[in-house]
Amino acid sequence: MRIYNFSAGPAMVPEPVLKQAAEEMLDWRGHGMSVMEMSHRSPEFLQIAEEAISDLRELMQIPDNYKILFLQGGATGQFSAIPMNLARPGGTADYVVNGIWGKKAAAEAKKFVKVNVAAQADPFTHVADRKDWKLSPKAAYVHVTPNETINGVAFNGDPPGTGKVPVVGDISSMILSEPMDVSRYGVLYAGAQKNMGPAGLTIVVVRDDLLDRARAATPLVWHWSEKSIAGSMLNTPPTYSWYLAGLICKWLKSQGGVRAMAKVNRRKAKKLYDAIDKSAFYDNRIPSEYRSRMNVVFTLAKPDLDKTFAAEAHAKGLKNLGGHRSVGGLRASIYNAMPEAGVDALIKFMKGFEKRYG
């Protein structure tokens, strides 16, 4: 029996995609082998790879002057790849921090570049106003995290302007969930394991003119320009994750694309926040304009019941509702593949729980 998995990632994959992958597991379209067993240089895999990239380009409306890389190493790998590719040794980079992932990205970048925390929301319940960002005049880039997975805080819109300084966005937990204006960013990156498939694949979207800035010592596996020249196949790419990401893109297209998905996502998030706001038992302190539509965090009026809530929900097939280990509380991650019925089931459970324990 399939359950509703509210995990922040790896997360749910649409059922039709899993079914197709199962059907194609032993014999991909009459080729007598699984995609997992194919050479990444074979014409069959190259076709799978190219289709996934062109579908992603279409879905996100990525302009032609951006390269799309399918890499390994997770978003965390990119935390260090970004300064290596964009900043000279001794250079400065600005970080706008509104949650734990932005903080981690800044900490990692410090090994390679002078980090200026241009703004830090404290506590992580909002995004600092643009007028309060203390940007450095010569920054190599400005790093933002438009959706903070752990804190449930989001920009909910494209980032404000930063002049000529390129904006680098960590969109791990919001890729393909909302339309975005890619041209406002120099670089976008995301681990795929939330909205775009299984773990092991990392997407990097980089504007052409930023590909010539890597420092000489940048290892090949982190070198965007070298990776781009090699079509992301400078070494063996995560082939099976790449294939599944491609199936997810096809599924998204069949659902009407990102715009259609965003409508459902907004509806799902609104329902859940409404249920929280209407109750005195559940609480979310984030102002509505900064509330994440992907990761809904909430607390109970009786925090000692967190574990009971998660355990009882688990028994009802609503799994992985515990908050991140660093912040506690509860969190429902409701990415594209979470059906609206899953959110309805959670709300029903929450009402019942409140009646029993409130």
Ligand SMILES: Cc1ncc(COP(=O)(O)O)c(C=O)c1O
């Ligand atoms: C916003 C954000 N950035 C970075 C990461 C780290 O990703 P990875 O595990 O792919 O390194 C995560 C993972 O949850 C995330 O949500």
